Amino acid sequence: MSISKSVSALSAAAALAGVMALGGQTGISEAQADDTVKCYGIAKAGENDCANSAGTHSCAGQSTEDYSGQDWKAADSEEACEEMGGQTQAFEGSNEENVKDS
Numbered sequence: 001m002s003i004s005k006s007v008s009a010l011s012a013a014a015a016l017a018g019v020m021a022l023g024g025q026t027g028i029s030e031a032q033a034d035d036t037v038k039c040y041g042i043a044k045a046g047e048n049d050c051a052n053s054a055g056t057h058s059c060a061g062q063s064t065e066d067y068s069g070q071d072w073k074a075a076d077s078e079e080a081c082e083e084m085g086g087q088t089q090a091f092e093g094s095n096e097e098n099v100k101d102s
Helices: 005-024 032-034 076-085
Strands: 038-041 070-074
Touching: 038 076, 070 076
Parallel strands: none
Antiparallel strands: 038 070
């Protein structure tokens, strides 16, 4: 195998490893994501499950505001989200007055 093919193979392997490592930082697994809904407005600061819709952070645990309408936590269903005082769509502002022990 030539040096350029070796470098290309190593580059591809490194890129794949990087993508796989980033996938593990989303806060919830793929299996969990399939069985849940995003529930906005129920996460306390630092307890969100993934990136927010405003694009101000890109990872779980990075929210800085309690019950922001831009940050979400996984809920078992739309009904469970609503019972906790959340919404299934992002919204402006905070939801502090509606949250029920998420």
